Amino acid sequence: MNIKNIDANFGFATRAVHGGNEVDRETGAIRRPITMANSYELPYDPSDINWSSAEGSIYTRNGGANQRYLQEKLALLHDAPDCVVLASGVAALSGVFFALLKSGDHVVVSDSTYIAAYRLLHELLPKKYNVQSTLVDSSDLEKVKAAIKPNTRLIHIETPSNPTLKISDIEIIANIAHENGALLSVDNTFASPYNQRPLALGADLVIESLTKYINGHGDAMGGAVLGAKPLIDKIRAEAMVNLGGAISPFNAWLITRGAVTLSLRMRQHNSSALAIARFLSEQPAVRFIAYPGLETDKGHTIAKRQMPGGFGGIMAFGLNADHDGHNRFVSHLRVITNAVSLGHDESLIVFLGENDERQYLYADEFHGGFFRFSVGLEDTDDLIRDIEQALKAIK
Numbered sequence: 001m002n003i004k005n006i007d008a009n010f011g012f013a014t015r016a017v018h019g020g021n022e023v024d025r026e027t028g029a030i031r032r033p034i035t036m037a038n039s040y041e042l043p044y045d046p047s048d049i050n051w052s053s054a055e056g057s058i059y060t061r062n063g064g065a066n067q068r069y070l071q072e073k074l075a076l077l078h079d080a081p082d083c084v085v086l087a088s089g090v091a092a093l094s095g096v097f098f099a100l101l102k103s104g105d106h107v108v109v110s111d112s113t114y115i116a117a118y119r120l121l122h123e124l125l126p127k128k129y130n131v132q133s134t135l136v137d138s139s140d141l142e143k144v145k146a147a148i149k150p151n152t153r154l155i156h157i158e159t160p161s162n163p164t165l166k167i168s169d170i171e172i173i174a175n176i177a178h179e180n181g182a183l184l185s186v187d188n189t190f191a192s193p194y195n196q197r198p199l200a201l202g203a204d205l206v207i208e209s210l211t212k213y214i215n216g217h218g219d220a221m222g223g224a225v226l227g228a229k230p231l232i233d234k235i236r237a238e239a240m241v242n243l244g245g246a247i248s249p250f251n252a253w254l255i256t257r258g259a260v261t262l263s264l265r266m267r268q269h270n271s272s273a274l275a276i277a278r279f280l281s282e283q284p285a286v287r288f289i290a291y292p293g294l295e296t297d298k299g300h301t302i303a304k305r306q307m308p309g310g311f312g313g314i315m316a317f318g319l320n321a322d323h324d325g326h327n328r329f330v331s332h333l334r335v336i337t338n339a340v341s342l343g344h345d346e347s348l349i350v351f352l353g354e355n356d357e358r359q360y361l362y363a364d365e366f367h368g369g370f371f372r373f374s375v376g377l378e379d380t381d382d383l384i385r386d387i388e389q390a391l392k393a394i395k
Contacts, residue, residue, distance in 0.1 A: 008079040012194060013263040020073030020256055034253045035065040054236045062241050066252035071224075073259055074214070077193040078206060080226035084236040085252060086245040089189060089209025090116040092223030095239025096185055096205060097121065097154075100231070103130040105153040110138040110168065111361040112161035114187065118358060121156065135361060138168040139299060141176070148180045158187040160303070163352060163372040164362055165190075165290040165316050167299025170306055174202030183231075189213070192343075194266040195309035205231060210255045212343030213313075216265050220254035222247050265345075265377060270310030272383060273375040277315050279384050284320070285391050288365040291315035314342055318370035325394055326351050326369050332390035335382055342374035347383060349373045 006018045023030055040057035042049070054063045071083040086092045097120055101107065109121045125131035134147040138157045155177045159168040170186055177184040185205040186198035192213040198206045208214055210222035225235050239245050270293075277291035292303035293311030303311055319326055330338050336347040353369045356362075375383065 006076060008076065012077065015076040016073070016262050017260050019076035020069040020071070032066075032069050032256075034249055036249050037064075052237065052241050054233075054241055060249065061244055061246045063236075063246070064249050064252070066249040066256065067247055070210075070222075070247075070252045070256045070259075073256060074193075074208070074210075074224050075226060077259070077262070078197055078199055078226045080199055080206070082229040082232040083224055083226045084232050084240060085210070085247050086223045086225070086240055087247050087251075088221045088245075089114075089207070089211055089223035091239065091245040092207050092209070092225050093117055093187070094120055095223075095235045095243070095245055096156075096207060096225055097125060097131075098243065099235045099238040100154060100183065101125065101129075101131050104132075104151060106132040106134070106149045106151045108134050108136055108138075108144060108147045108152060108155045108182075110157045110159075110161055110166070111135040112164040112166045112358075113156075113158050114162045114189075115358075117156065117158070117187065137166075138173065139166050141169065141172055144173055144176055148176070148182070152180060152182045154183050154185060156185045156187070158190070159196075159306075160190040160292055160299070160312060160314065162187075162190060162314075163316055163370075164366060165292060165297075165299070165314065167292050167297075167303045169302050170196075170198050170201040170203055174204075177204075178202075189343075190312050190314050191307060192262065192266055192309075192312070194263055195270070195312055196307045199227065201306055204228070212341065213266065213269070214262060214343075215255040215258040216262065216343060216345060217254075217258050218341065218344035218346070220251040220258070222251050222255050266310065266313075268377050269313030269343075269375055272378075272380040273313040273315060274311060275380050276373075276375055276383060276387070280315075280317055280387070283391060285395070287318040287320045287368065288370075289315060289317040290365075313375040315373050315375070316366070316370050317373065318365065318368055319391075319394075321394065323353060323369055326353075326371070328394045329390050330371075332393040333386055334389075335378055335386040336373075336376075342372070344374065345377045347374060347376035347378060 038060040075083040121133040136147045174184045183204040186203045187207045189209040205227040208224045274293045
């Protein structure tokens with residue numbers, strides 16, 4: 001099938017299957033191969049080549065075949081004008097900030113974010129390059145407006161946020177950014193393009209850690225930035241070619257393969273997570289639960305509007321237990337795995353203790369220690385039974 005025949009008019013699952021794929025011209029294989037080469041044949045006279053160009057095939061740091069195939073697929077899934085794929089989700093984050101910000105610029109950033117985004121915007125960029133940042137509760141639109149300065153160049157949010165599942169209104173924050181001459185970037189990792197597409201809501205850039213849901217199998221790392229071509233070209237040139245953040249061909253191939261089943265997997269993640277969140281919300285041993293799919297969640301109304309595919313497979317919850325009680329609960333789990341990361345086929349849980357340096361930024365209920373729980377693809381009933389027996393074991 002020719003990729004040019006697949007566009008945004010096709011359904012999401014069709015785009016996930018056929019995007020970035022076509023018949024291999026050399027072998028006739030109906031799936032594009034892994035091209036592990038790091039160098040490509042040059043023309044007869046290469047003297048006019050720009051060796052830092054990402055156009056065509058020169059050197060894999062400038063872009064490889066499998067990377068391009070994956071970019072085609074992701075652009076279709078987000079209905080985006082352009083896409084650049086990088087070595088990890090953090091490479092994508094740092095690529096956006098490095099390419100778009102300069103000394104003296106100011107960034108407004110969600111106070112609940114992935115630790116690497118917090119480090120980059122709150123510590124490293126201010127200390128090294130005099131890029132100022134303001135951490136703000138991005139679910140509070142008045143606080144977002146109040147944080148804007150004359151030198152604000154970027155608003156960066158996560159929604160749902162890591163690790164507190166806070167929901168921010170993408171459409172309204174995009175308007176705030178644009179009214180003040182700034183760009184809006186949205187980390188969409190917790191949602192995936194199946195559940196939420198920030199570009200359609202007015203965001204300028206969307207960032208995905210491909211390591212998580214889009215790959216879905218816990219065996220490859222990658223990151224992507226999607227948006228208008230001029231912005232993506234700048235990130236591609238500066239973050240990939242000049243900083244060397246290129247993805248390996250094998251990882252690009254693995255993620256391309258994993259993304260084929262994204263729609264099927266997300267339906268299961270969404271369904272199981274909602275059922276488990278409702279179960280947890282009824283347990284006396286559970287101190288609190290944060291999941292935007294629950295009608296009682298503070299962000300539910302906004303999430304319902306901007307996440308039409310579903311509410312995702314991540315939740316946070318705490319127990320009516322001390323520090324050791326939380327760890328004992330995890331030790332009794334038999335199906336759910338005690339490990340970091342998220343969006344894998346297997347369910348993963350991690351205990352975030354009271355000594356988290358960002359505790360002061362979180363709502364009060366998070367201060368007693370809590371879990372970030374990534375619901376996998378196991379049978380929903382098995383996961384509920386696993387949680388139930390672990391709760392009984394620590395009573």
